[in-house]
Amino acid sequence: NAGVTQTPKFQVLKTGQSMTLQCAQDMNHEYMSWYRQDPGMGLRLIHYSVGAGITDQGEVPNGYNVSRSTTEDFPLRLLSAAPSQTSVYFCASSYSSHRENTEAFFGQGTRLTVV
Amino acid sequence: QQQVKQSPQSLIVQKGGISIINCAYENTAFDYFPWYQQFPGKGPALLIAIRPDVSEKKEGRFTISFNKSAKQFSLHIMDSQPGDSATYFCAAMTSGGSYIPTFGRGTSLIVHP
Secondary structure: OOOEEEEOOEEEEOOOOOEEEEEEEOOOOOEEEEEEEEOOOEEEEEEEEEEOOEEEEOOOOOOEEEOOOOOOEOOEEEOOOOHHHOEEEEEEEEOOOOOOOOOEEEOOOEEEEEO | OOOEEEEOOEEEEEOOOOEEEEEEEOOOOOOEEEEEEEOOOOOOEEEEEEOOOOOEEEEOOEEEEEEOOOOEEEEEEOOOOHHHOEEEEEEEEOOOOOOOOEEOOOEEEEEEO
16 A cells, blocks of 8 residues: 655756656545645645546646546646746645545655756 | 635744644634644655544644634644654645645744754
């Protein structure tokens, strides 16, 4: 049981390049989300999904796309990287069929630098 | 608009002291309030959580105090240890909703030996 797995751990991109951050969970969680963490700004929600085929925007969605074709995977796509997207990105999953389990489990993060 | 306000941004305490972190929220629909602990290079992990039907929850040296009327809650770390040095995030969510927590901006805690 690996929990939430993010790849890659580190990435350097040139301005204008595109890439996909991968996130997979093996806990059969229905809810998955992407956050970015910047100094002094805490964790800001980018996009989230409440189930396969369903996604919605969070607080800072511009410049990012997501899709949820399976319960396990929730990739985050940067369409045209900009220096403002330099950040640490965290994927999280939460909820199961047991309603008392509302803990969000986080991956180890992807540190992205856009030059 | 920041839905969960957290203070202080940073906190330095001596070993054995009490660390106190405060949070306030606006949305009265929030009904679950977790605290997350994050060590450098790691993702946040759940530390302790409370529902608004109780005013206090204690787990070891960690205590959450909750004031529903004031829409405020706080984390107290008793007998703080150097190993408690981390970033702490308060969060709020609606358990009947999307189960996606809204986070405060975090508090960087340093406990000096």
